[in-house]
Structure formats: structure tokens, C-alpha cells
Amino acid sequence: MAIPILYPLTLGAFLFGVGLYGALTKTNAIRILMSVELMLNAVNINLVTFSRYITPNNYRGQILTVFVMTVAAAEAAVGLAIILVLGRNRNVVDIDKITLLKG
Amino acid sequence: MASQSYIDVGMFAVIAIGFVVVSMWLNRVVAPFHPDRAKLESYECGEDPLMDAQINFHIRYYVFALTFFVFDVEAIFMYPWAVNFRNFGSNALFVIVEMFVFLVILALGLAYAWRKKVLQWV
Amino acid sequence: MSFDYTLLLPELILTALALVVLVIDLSLAPGKKQSLTWITFAGILVAMAGIWPATQTSASQTLSGMVSSDGFSIFFKVLFLTVAALITLASGPYLQQKRLPVGEFYILLLSATLGMMFMSGSRDLITIYLGLELASITSYILAGLLREDPKSNEAAIKYFLNGAMASAVLLFGLSLVYGLTGETHLDIIGKVLNGDISHWPIVGVALVFLVAGFGFKMAAAPFHLWTPDAYEGAPTLVTAFFAVGPKAGAMAAVLRAFTIGFAASSGRWTELFAILAVVSMFFGNLTALWQTNVKRMMAYSSIAHIGYLLVGVTVATTVPGVASVMFYLLAYAVMTLGAFAVILAVDAFGPGDQVGNYAGLATRSPLLAWGLTLFFVSMIGIPPTGGFMGKFYLFSAAVQNGYVWLAVVMAINSAISVGYYYGIVKEMFVGKPLETTSVKAPAGVTAVVAITMVVTLMLGLYASPFLNWATAAAALPRFF
Numbered sequence: 267m268a269i270p271i272l273y274p275l276t277l278g279a280f281l282f283g284v285g286l287y288g289a290l291t292k293t294n295a296i297r298i299l300m301s302v303e304l305m306l307n308a309v310n311i312n313l314v315t316f317s318r319y320i321t322p323n324n325y326r327g328q329i330l331t332v333f334v335m336t337v338a339a340a341e342a343a344v345g346l347a348i349i350l351v352l353g354r355n356r357n358v359v360d361i362d363k364i365t366l367l368k369g
Numbered sequence: 370m371a372s373q374s375y376i377d378v379g380m381f382a383v384i385a386i387g388f389v390v391v392s393m394w395l396n397r398v399v400a401p402f403h404p405d406r407a408k409l410e411s412y413e414c415g416e417d418p419l420m421d422a423q424i425n426f427h428i429r430y431y432v433f434a435l436t437f438f439v440f441d442v443e444a445i446f447m448y449p450w451a452v453n454f455r456n457f458g459s460n461a462l463f464v465i466v467e468m469f470v471f472l473v474i475l476a477l478g479l480a481y482a483w484r485k486k487v488l489q490w491v
Numbered sequence: 492m493s494f495d496y497t498l499l500l501p502e503l504i505l506t507a508l509a510l511v512v513l514v515i516d517l518s519l520a521p522g523k524k525q526s527l528t529w530i531t532f533a534g535i536l537v538a539m540a541g542i543w544p545a546t547q548t549s550a551s552q553t554l555s556g557m558v559s560s561d562g563f564s565i566f567f568k569v570l571f572l573t574v575a576a577l578i579t580l581a582s583g584p585y586l587q588q589k590r591l592p593v594g595e596f597y598i599l600l601l602s603a604t605l606g607m608m609f610m611s612g613s614r615d616l617i618t619i620y621l622g623l624e625l626a627s628i629t630s631y632i633l634a635g636l637l638r639e640d641p642k643s644n645e646a647a648i649k650y651f652l653n654g655a656m657a658s659a660v661l662l663f664g665l666s667l668v669y670g671l672t673g674e675t676h677l678d679i680i681g682k683v684l685n686g687d688i689s690h691w692p693i694v695g696v697a698l699v700f701l702v703a704g705f706g707f708k709m710a711a712a713p714f715h716l717w718t719p720d721a722y723e724g725a726p727t728l729v730t731a732f733f734a735v736g737p738k739a740g741a742m743a744a745v746l747r748a749f750t751i752g753f754a755a756s757s758g759r760w761t762e763l764f765a766i767l768a769v770v771s772m773f774f775g776n777l778t779a780l781w782q783t784n785v786k787r788m789m790a791y792s793s794i795a796h797i798g799y800l801l802v803g804v805t806v807a808t809t810v811p812g813v814a815s816v817m818f819y820l821l822a823y824a825v826m827t828l829g830a831f832a833v834i835l836a837v838d839a840f841g842p843g844d845q846v847g848n849y850a851g852l853a854t855r856s857p858l859l860a861w862g863l864t865l866f867f868v869s870m871i872g873i874p875p876t877g878g879f880m881g882k883f884y885l886f887s888a889a890v891q892n893g894y895v896w897l898a899v900v901m902a903i904n905s906a907i908s909v910g911y912y913y914g915i916v917k918e919m920f921v922g923k924p925l926e927t928t929s930v931k932a933p934a935g936v937t938a939v940v941a942i943t944m945v946v947t948l949m950l951g952l953y954a955s956p957f958l959n960w961a962t963a964a965a966a967l968p969r970f971f
Binding site for chain 3: 295305306313329351
Binding site for chain 1: 438
């Protein structure tokens with residue numbers, strides 16, 4: 267194998283870190299959603315890497331990746347719809363300004 | 370072995386870029402070039418661009434996009450199904466029925482979107 | 492290819508039911524959808540009857556071993572279907588009054604129940620993840636079902652953003668587990684992790700991710716931040732469902748995943764859950780003391796109850812530990828649904844959802860007031876109620892396994908919780924009512940209050956059949 271397993275795993279961990287940082291620090295709901303998608307893609311990289319390097323004859327990791335992709339799509343669709351309704355009713359997408367409920 | 374495949378990819382990239390550069394250069398050399406104002410517009414024929422390209426899209430686009438997006442991604446399940454179909458042998462009928470159940474559920478989703486007038490442009 | 496229909500019968504019925512409701516909903520004219528309530532209710536009862544064949548066969552695994560239908564999952568399937576049935580029973584007039592989309596509510600409720608049923612039956616990381624997401628994504632939509640209400644929008648967005656992040660964190664943990672073991676099946680993961688590998692630091696990292704992810708889903712402190720807002724903003728009926736369904740689902744998945752997959756590293760995750768338990772109990776109970784909104788108070792109270800349940804999870808390496816969690820979940824589900832039925836009646840058909848709105852309820856609607864009192868008594872853990880027996884079993888399971896300090900913390904917290912429950916009870920019996928007319932609770936809501944009152948008392952007075960059931964389900968061949 268030409269590429270050591272460390273490279274894709276580092277990429278996955280790095281992407282996950284970037285996503286987690288973004289999800290925790292950003293206030294724009296759409297940016298948080300993007301960050302979460304980044305985290306999910308980091309997981310996909312991990313799963314495909316493990317599937318390829320550790321169990322080349324067992325595709326369970328890749329199967330899980332397919333499911334993660336579709337679930338992420340459904341999640342993004344629901345999330346965008348919620349943000350859309352919020353934007354229509356209140357004209358904000360900034361979660362710092364959503365303070366009707368004290369949380 | 371592996372490095373061989375990288376060389377292949379590199380050569381492919383060089384050829385691809387080279388083709389674009391050569392054909393654009395050839396165009397410059399061969400074609401006559403007499404510019405005037407009308408010819409320098411982005412679209413020579415058709416309407417003048419009126420405003421900036423970065424505008425607010427109508428909110429309707431999002432609903433279309435979301436609907437498309439969900440159905441688009443669900444198609445991913447059909448690829449492994451189609452690729453492995455030959456290997457199922459005696460279970461083939463069962464597998465076909467399974468896929469049709471999946472498609473029926475998707476179709477019901479589409480019917481729902483249709484009835485809720487998501488597909489209609491207002 | 493092993494696919495045994497009889498074992499998946501309840502799930503299949505529920506899926507078909509959701510699709511049937513969708514089709515009927517599309518064909519009915521707006522405003523004439525009352526029949527959907529009864530179709531859904533009847534369908535849920537049919538699904539419950541569909542559990543019967545699975546109890547008669549010796550086979551217990553299907554879908555190539557990814558889903559099992561053993562006593563453990565049957566216990567939870569009965570629980571989830573009962574919750575869905577009670578919610579449906581209370582739903583009709585409420586949906587009409589709040590102008591909620593009727594068909595969509597039932598489809599989402601059924602889908603969420605389906606996801607929870609898969610969570611309880613899964614023996615594979617893939618199906619656990621799918622069940623979890625099915626339950627979560629439908630919950631996000633349910634929270635925002637009141638589209639015109641900014642509070643409901645806000646609840647939905649907060650629940651969604653926190654939940655999506657929790658899913659990603661959980662999934663990262665799952666990917667690490669897959670990388671360590673090369674498998675997604677819990678039995679094989681358990682076997683692989685049984686060796687020296689269970690002492691590797693990376694196993695600990697994966698466990699932290701998993702505990703954090705599941706902690707978010709079941710709203711254990713310190714991962715509870717979304718809970719109060721989601722509870723307050725969501726429609727009350729949906730809040731009732733949130734307080735029971737997704738939590739019980741996450742709890743079922745935790746019990747199965749950790750006791751089978753990570754049995755060998757139990758020393759590590761039990762400590763993590765013990766910490767979560769203590770933090771949840773103290774945080775939930777102490778914060779609940781200051782609340783003026785009843786739905787918000789119930790949110791903090793539910794965090795505290797998750798703390799009690801996590802005491803049982805801490806000792807889930809033993810059969811009494813698992814059985815006590817299952818029994819307490821049953822009692823918790825019944826008393827919480829009952830309490831929320833009263834809150835729903837007072838909120839939607841009475842004065843509102845503030846503590847002050849309960850003033851003089853005992854003279855206005857004695858059944859609701861006495862019902863709520865009974866549920867609160869049960870939540871505090873005073874006999875002769877299901878809550879008392881549940882806490883008693885949790886307590887003794889913790890003491891038997893050397894967690895005396897945890898049991899003491901639990902007892903202290905039960906005492907603290909008297910404070911906020913008593914506030915409402917006092918308001919109901921001593922407070923002066925602003926109006927004298929009775930709260931016009933619909934028949935369905937009253938029925939739910941009556942049923943849950945009876946069951947709460949039954950769990951307190953005749954606990955042993957239920958406990959035997961839970962113990963039999965928990966003692967299944969596993970990977971100890």
C-alpha cells in the first residue's frame with residue numbers, strides 16, 4: 267500500500283476537529299450545519315480507510331458510509347427546512363439572536 | 370506498482386491541460402480578431418446583464434433543491450443493488466421485490482410532495 | 492440470507508401503518524382528518540399483537556444477525572408501542588385545537604417509534620445508528636411542528652443543531668470502534684475487545700465519544716443544554732413524547748451496546764456513567780427548583796430521572812442492574828406520560844403552562860389534580876407507587892455492587908426533588924383559582940390520565956410480575 271494508513275486517518279481527525287470547532291464557535295445556523303456535515307464526512311473518511319486497510323474483504327465500513335451519506339442528506343434537508351421556517355418567521359439565522367427561550 | 374499509477378494520473382493531467390492550452394492558442398493564431406463593444410460583452414447575443422449575479426434567490430428554490438437533494442441521494446442504494454444483482458442467484462425474486470418496496474416508499478414521498486404543491490411554481 | 496418475517500412483524504406493521512396513514516391523509520380533505528387518530532390507534536394495537544409470534548419461536552436473530560428479537564427487545568417494543576398508543580389516544584382534540592398537521596404528526600410519531608424499536612433490537616452498529624437517526628430526525632420535525640409559533644421554531648433549531656452534532660460525535664466513536672475491531676456486529680466486537688486490546692487508550696477515547704453521543708440523545712447533564720428549550724417550545728403533546736420515547740430508546744441502545752460490545756472494558760464506561768449520573772441528578776433537581784414554567788420544570792426533572800436511570804446503567808454489568816433500569820424506565824414512562832397528560836389539559840384546554848396557572852386545580856378538576864399529585868408522588872419515590880419500587884430496585888442494585896455512595900446520592904436527590912413537586916401540589920390544593928369552571932379536558936386525555944394512574948399504582952403494589960419480566964429479559968445469554 268503506497269499511502270500509510272496514518273495519512274487518511276490524520277485527515278479524518280483534522281476534518282473532525284475543524285468541524286467540531288466550527289460547530290461550537292459559529293453562531294450562524296447554516297455555518298453550524300456545514301460544520302456538522304464536515305464532521306460526518308470526517309467519519310466517512312475514517313470508515314472507508316478502516317474498511318480498506320484493516321478489513322479489505324469486509325465491506326461493512328463502506329456500507330455504513332453509504333448509510334451515513336443518506337442520513338446526512340436527510341438531516342441536512344430537515345435542518346435547512348427548519349432554518350427556512352425560522353428565517354421566514356423571525357428573519358434571523360443567527361442563533362445568538364434566537365433568545366425567546368432562555369437557554 | 371503504486372507509483373506507476375501516479376505517473377498515469379500525472380500524464381493524464383498533462384494531456385488534459387495541454388489540450389486546452391493548445392486549442393486556445395490555435396484559436397488565437399488562426400481566427401481573425403477585430404473587437405468592438407458589442408463583441409466584448411459576456412454574451413454576444415441575448416440580453417444585457419442587468420445586475421450582480423449574487424442576489425437573493427427566491428425562497429421557492431430551496432424547497433425544490435431540498436426535494437431534489439433527498440431523492441438524488443437515495444439513488445445511492447440502487448448502485449450496490451444493481452452491481453450485486455447477479456450474485457443473488459435463487460434469491461433474485463426476493464431482491465427485486467425488496468427494491469420495489471424501496472421504490473414504492475420513495476414514490477409515496479414524491480406523491481406527498483406533489484399533493485402538497487411543492488412541485489408547483491407559484 | 493436469513494430473513495425471518497415473524498420476528499420483524501411489529502416493525503413491518505408499523506412501517507405499513509405509517510404509509511397507509513400517509514396515503515389516507517393525502518386523500519382526505521383538510522379539516523376532516525379525525526378518523527386518522529383511530530386508524531393510527533388501531534394500527535398500533537395490531538403492531539402490538541404482532542409481537543406475539545416472535546415470543547413463540549426459538550429463533551431470535553434476523554437480517555443476518557443485525558437485529559434480534561429477544562426478550563430484551565420485546566420488553567422495549569411493548570414499552571414504545573404503549574407510549575405511542577397513549578400519545579395517540581390523547582392527541583385528537585389537541586391537534587385540532589393547535590391546528591397541527593394531523594397526518595404528518597402520526598407519520599412522524601410512528602416513524603420515531605419504529606426507529607426506537609430498531610434501537611432496542613439492534614445487534615449491529617449500522618442498525619443502531621439507523622434507528623437512532625430515524626428517531627432523532629423525526630423528533631426534530633416534531634419539535635417544530637407548530638410552524639407559525641416562533642417558540643416552536645426555536646425549539647426545533649436548538650434540538651436539531653445539538654442533536655446533529657451529537658450524532659456526528661457518536662458516529663466518530665463508532666468509526667473508531669470499527670477501526671479497532673474490523674467489525675460492526677456487537678457480538679464480534681465484544682469478542683475482539685475481550686483481549687489485551689481492551690486496555691488500549693484508544694478504546695477509552697472511543698468510549699468517551701460514544702458516552703457523549705448517547706448522553707446527548709438521552710439528555711444527561713452535562714449534555715443536556717438543548718433539553719429545557721426543546722421541551723418548553725415544542726407542542727406539549729410532542730414534549731410528552733420527547734420526555735419518554737427518545738430517552739428510553741437511547742437507554743435501550745446503551746444497555747445493549749455497552750454490555751455486549753464493551754463488556755471487557757466495563758471498568759471504564761461504568762465510571763463515566765457514574766459521573767454522568769451524579770451530575771445529572773444534582774443539576775436536574777437543583778435547577779428545577781427555580782422554574783416557573785411547568786414544561787421547563789419537567790425538562791429538568793427528566794434530566795434528574797435520567798440521572799437515576801444512569802445509576803442502574805453504572806451497574807449494568809449485572810442482571811439486577813439491567814433489570815432495575817428496565818423496570819424504572821417502565822415506571823418513568825407511565826408516570827411521565829400521565830403527568831404530561833395533565834399538563835397538556837391545563838395548557839391547551841385550561842389557563843396555561845405556568846406554575847401559577849395550577850392554582851386551585853383541585854377544586855376545578857379534581858381528577859386532574861389528584862392524578863398529577865399521584866404522578867409527582869411516584870416521581871419523588873414515595874410508596875405505594877411504581878416510582879418508589881423502581882427507585883428501590885435501582886438503589887438495591889447499586890448497593891449490591893458496591894456503589895453505596897451512588898445510592899446515597901440518589902436518596903439525597905429524591906429528597907431535593909420534593910421541593911419543586913411540592914410547589915405545584917400546594918398551588919393546586921391551597922392556591923385560589925382565578926376561575927371556577929372546570930378544565931375541559933377531552934375524553935382521550937382523561938382516559939390517559941386514568942390509565943396511567945392505575946398502572947402507576949399497579950407497578951407499586953404488584954411490582955413482582957413486571958420485575959420478573961424485566962429480569963428474565965435482562966438475563967438473556969450475553970457476553971459477560
